Amino acid sequence: MKIDRRSFLSFVIGGAAGTAFTPLPWKLTDDSAIWTQMWPWTPVPDYGEVSYVNSTCTLCPGGCGITVRKIEERVVKIEGLSGHPVNDGGLCLLGLSGAQLLYGPRRVKTPLKKVNGKFRRISWDEAIGELATKLADLRAKGGSHKVAFIAASDQGTLPELINRFLTVYGSPNFIRTPSILDSYELTLDLMHGVQALPGFDIENTDFVLSFGSGLLDGWGSPVHMFRANSSWRDRKSTVVQIEPRLSNTAAKSDKWIPIKPGTEGALALGLAHVIIKESLYKKDFVHNYTIGFEKWRRPVVDGFSPDIVAKITDVDQTTITDLARKFARASKPLAVCGRGRGTTPGSLKEFMAVHALNALVGNLNMAGGLWTIPDADYIDWPELEMDDTASTGMQKGRIDGAGSQNYPHARYLFNRLSEVINSASSPPIDVLGVVGSNPVYTAPDTLSTKEAFEKIPLVVSFSSYMDETAEMADLILPNHIYLERYEDVPVISGIKYPLIGLAKPVIDPQFNTKHTGDVIILLAQALGGFIANAFPWESYEACLEETLGDKWETLLQQGFWLNVSFSPPSWAKAFETASGKFEFVNDQIDALPRFSSLKPEGKEASFPLVLIPYDSMRLQREFIGNPPFVIKTVEDTVLKANDVLVEISPDTARPLGLKEGGYAELSTPKGSARVKVHIYDGIKPGLVAIPAGLGHTAYSKYLAGKGVNINSLIGPVEDPASGHDAAWGIRAKLSKA
Amino acid sequence: MSTLDDQANQAVNAETSEAEETAFQVNDQRxxxxxxxxxxxxxxxxxxxIVGWVIFPKLLYSQRKQPVEFNHALHNGEVDEACESCHFFREDGSYSGVPKLAQCIDCHEEVQGESEAEAKFVSEYVQKNREVPWLVYSRQPPCVFFSHAAHVKKAGMECVECHGPIGESESLKPYEQNRITGYSRDIWGANIAGLKKNAWDRMKMDDCVECHRTNNVNQGSVQTHKGGCFVCHH
Known part of the structure; x- marks a missing residue:
């Protein structure tokens, strides 16, 4: 017997035949099918008990209620809270993506200290001890006023704790990041004589006149605005969008008026001209409850006739006249302003011109109009005991110049910080705390902001994420993220009622982070003496519960506290100016309508075009960067791979030889960048539009390195009336690359 | 065969050429x-x-011991509501599955009896507040949606109909894990051929279908009355 090839083949064939009579092939087929469903990288939520926790989203100032779905101790979904006065069940895509901020890769997991340019982990005791020692030394040397804090809001217990700490420590330098709230607050202060928030009864308006506000692009409280938009459609209201670019808001409006950017204030006065000339204004209000109308009307009638305004604004005369008549004849008209998402304060005179339109049609504190909402007043802490150092420090005047002779009306001038720091011979700030904001990314003129931050000896970031500012910080004391902490959120985004939301922990902190409120209390205790005495609470939570008093239970159970009985004061009681009336003219700021458009930075000869930023719901331009889900929704006419596309009209593209999708070099007086070109009919010739919210250098690989940061191409333009940043664009050049 | 051989021998005798002889030698070998x-x-x-029926099943499954020894029969004697005492339905109608530590602690905060398994359970898990990583014999792949409520509450089925008399067991059998899929052997069934004697011997899709056909219930989507893949599959 020889075993040869034949017998081997025979053995194999026998084996194959035999295998067919075993379960092996069928079982393997089945198992391999199941194996493909079981790849370890396929995310599968755990089994377990489902629970929901109601809370408040703090990712933007919108104040939406959320309900968080959990499986055991894992957050799996965030939804809008039904019945909530802001969003009633709706939620934007950023809010929906919150779980990625919780579990994403760029959390700061423990306190970090920069040693020789690299971050080193330290304990909380070391971190707080070190900061307290530094603060104590500085105070002993009489430098208490050289400590500053930047925060995104000045309302609620956390900002108030920081402010209280600064005051008792001896520094007036609490700085709020800029937004249109700065301009609206000033407008209400100067024209109504009240310190109040603007509230828009926008869902009941039947004629919305928007001076470039991205009503559906993130202005105000975004989800609330979407709901308002639905109610406009249902009630056949008219929406007119005045904006140089066909934004989403413009596309959804009834009429889009492409205007020369920066001339919106002139158009407002042109409309006022027609309303006055044709006697369409609300006589009862104007004659009985206002002052200065005669003084104001003369320059408006003389200087802003439709033919003059048409030349300034590029809007034709009949459109102006027609618009003015329709606006004034509507039963509940409302004019709003603040460009895009409202992140830049803008020109005060423009705000006052638009607000004067509201006064002319008498919608102040009326249904469908603009209401004044008093600031939240629930924080009633014991009077502070101050020592000499604290009092001296408080009298030093603010670093940003707000409230000084040059800027008497401004409360915070964040935009002046870089300039002040960079022009000083020795650093005017020794310690800067940054809470809930990312100024190195969001401040205009990135280069000079970075230069300023490098000059500050100690930058302390309280960020939960490794953002641009945290990367530049010397010390990071990471806060819990909004899903892990308590925080009261007085809603400041234009809701027409006094409303407080409560963010509460839906899950235990995932890392070694600490509530910034607790850190402030611990810092005060470490400094000891009367500073410690100013903070008699054992924890932030105890402070919050005590501060909210009888509202606490409602907030815990319902998630929000709403003053339902609120109605804005009647005209007779609404104005607290010296005259007790609405003031058209305010001599303090020379608010006569000698309106001239603020020019963008740069010379026309070398920069023939004008670059304007634009906002969209799909791009976050503030503290929170786009999570991966959100960046995935950005269209490829905005971002293609890592290239940003700028929009130009075909008329602008032709002489420059630029083609759709081609590369170009975009330069401005502040910097230059390589971009791609998107040729778009929806933009006025001579303009270049660039999306805001891209060009991060920090955060995760899902965001960093994509596109260009508009702030690296634009600088602040100081509004002569207020000192706030009023830049709406910058001169630019585009050339084929 | 012999006929062929005879014929060949005759042929050898008849022919003499060398070449043909060689050919016959080859033929002879064949x-x-x-x-x-x-x-x-x-x-x-x-x-x-042998490979398919004996060796393959041994290779395919690895054996793992449960982290803690558990006596179903003993516990069943102590509780009032049979299986549902521990494997209960939550208020929202979802099924809780294998008990969490929190339920065990209700009775076992301290050691109750004298068994080693209980002592280990209390010291290793209760006192350290660690969940027991039970290995679940009947865990389906994540792409399968199965509602206990529909079967137990609505159709009134008994646990034993699908899970067998596990409630009478005095110890936990080893958990056999499929090395390819990571799943329990009990889904395919102990019999490698996929044959079963009892309804609870297997838990594959065919077994779901078989029971639904036999009882003539919900064999498609309730909404469309057509084949309802997504009734049971994600």
Whole structure:
């Protein structure tokens, strides 16, 4: 017997035949099918008990209620809270993506200290001890006023704790990041004589006149605005969008008026001209409850006739006249302003011109109009005991110049910080705390902001994420993220009622982070003496519960506290100016309508075009960067791979030889960048539009390195009336690359 | 065969050319190995049967012990509501599955009896507040949606109909894990051929279908009355 090839083949064939009579092939087929469903990288939520926790989203100032779905101790979904006065069940895509901020890769997991340019982990005791020692030394040397804090809001217990700490420590330098709230607050202060928030009864308006506000692009409280938009459609209201670019808001409006950017204030006065000339204004209000109308009307009638305004604004005369008549004849008209998402304060005179339109049609504190909402007043802490150092420090005047002779009306001038720091011979700030904001990314003129931050000896970031500012910080004391902490959120985004939301922990902190409120209390205790005495609470939570008093239970159970009985004061009681009336003219700021458009930075000869930023719901331009889900929704006419596309009209593209999708070099007086070109009919010739919210250098690989940061191409333009940043664009050049 | 051989021998005698002789020698060898070929075929056949029926199942599954020994019969005697005492439905109608530590602690905060398993359970898990990583014999792949409420509450089925008399067991059998899929052997069933004697011997899709057909219930989507893949699959 020889075993040869034949017998081997025979053995194999026998084996194959035999295998067919075993379960092996069928079982393997089945198992391999199941194996493909079981790849370890396929995310599968755990089994377990489902629970929901109601809370408040703090990712933007919108104040939406959320309900968080959990499986055991894992957050799996965030939804809008039904019945909530802001969003009633709706939620934007950023809010929906919150779980990625919780579990994403760029959390700061423990306190970090920069040693020789690299971050080193330290304990909380070391971190707080070190900061307290530094603060104590500085105070002993009489430098208490050289400590500053930047925060995104000045309302609620956390900002108030920081402010209280600064005051008792001896520094007036609490700085709020800029937004249109700065301009609206000033407008209400100067024209109504009240310190109040603007509230828009926008869902009941039947004629919305928007001076470039991205009503559906993130202005105000975004989800609330979407709901308002639905109610406009249902009630056949008219929406007119005045904006140089066909934004989403413009596309959804009834009429889009492409205007020369920066001339919106002139158009407002042109409309006022027609309303006055044709006697369409609300006589009862104007004659009985206002002052200065005669003084104001003369320059408006003389200087802003439709033919003059048409030349300034590029809007034709009949459109102006027609618009003015329709606006004034509507039963509940409302004019709003603040460009895009409202992140830049803008020109005060423009705000006052638009607000004067509201006064002319008498919608102040009326249904469908603009209401004044008093600031939240629930924080009633014991009077502070101050020592000499604290009092001296408080009298030093603010670093940003707000409230000084040059800027008497401004409360915070964040935009002046870089300039002040960079022009000083020795650093005017020794310690800067940054809470809930990312100024190195969001401040205009990135280069000079970075230069300023490098000059500050100690930058302390309280960020939960490794953002641009945290990367530049010397010390990071990471806060819990909004899903892990308590925080009261007085809603400041234009809701027409006094409303407080409560963010509460839906899950235990995932890392070694600490509530910034607790850190402030611990810092005060470490400094000891009367500073410690100013903070008699054992924890932030105890402070919050005590501060909210009888509202606490409602907030815990319902998630929000709403003053339902609120109605804005009647005209007779609404104005607290010296005259007790609405003031058209305010001599303090020379608010006569000698309106001239603020020019963008740069010379026309070398920069023939004008670059304007634009906002969209799909791009976050503030503290929170786009999570991966959100960046995935950005269209490829905005971002293609890592290239940003700028929009130009075909008329602008032709002489420059630029083609759709081609590369170009975009330069401005502040910097230059390589971009791609998107040729778009929806933009006025001579303009270049660039999306805001891209060009991060920090955060995760899902965001960093994509596109260009508009702030690296634009600088602040100081509004002569207020000192706030009023830049709406910058001169630019585009050339084929 | 002998006829062929005879014919060949005759042919050898009849022809004398060398070339033809060589050819016959080859032919002779082929005749000699014919039996072996079949033998090898049979060997291969039998070997593969052994591999397929005996060795393959042994290779396919690894055996793991449960982290804690558990006596269902003993517990069943102590509780009032049979299986549902521990494997209960939550208020929202979802099924809780294997009990969490929190439920066990209700009775076992301290050691109750004298068994080693309980002592280990209390010291390793209760006192350290760690969940027991039970290995679940009947865990389906994540792409399968199964509602206990529909079967137990609505259709009134007994636990034993699908899970067998596990409530009477005094110890936990080893958990056999499929090395390819990571799943329990109990889904395919102990019998490698996929045959079953009892309804609870297997938990594959065919078994779901079989029962639904036999009882003539919900064999498609309730909404469309057509084949309802997504009734049970994600």
């Amino acid at each position: 005749k000699g190995s014919g039996g072996y070929i079949i033998l090898f075929f049979i060997l291969g056949f039998v070997a593969s049967l």
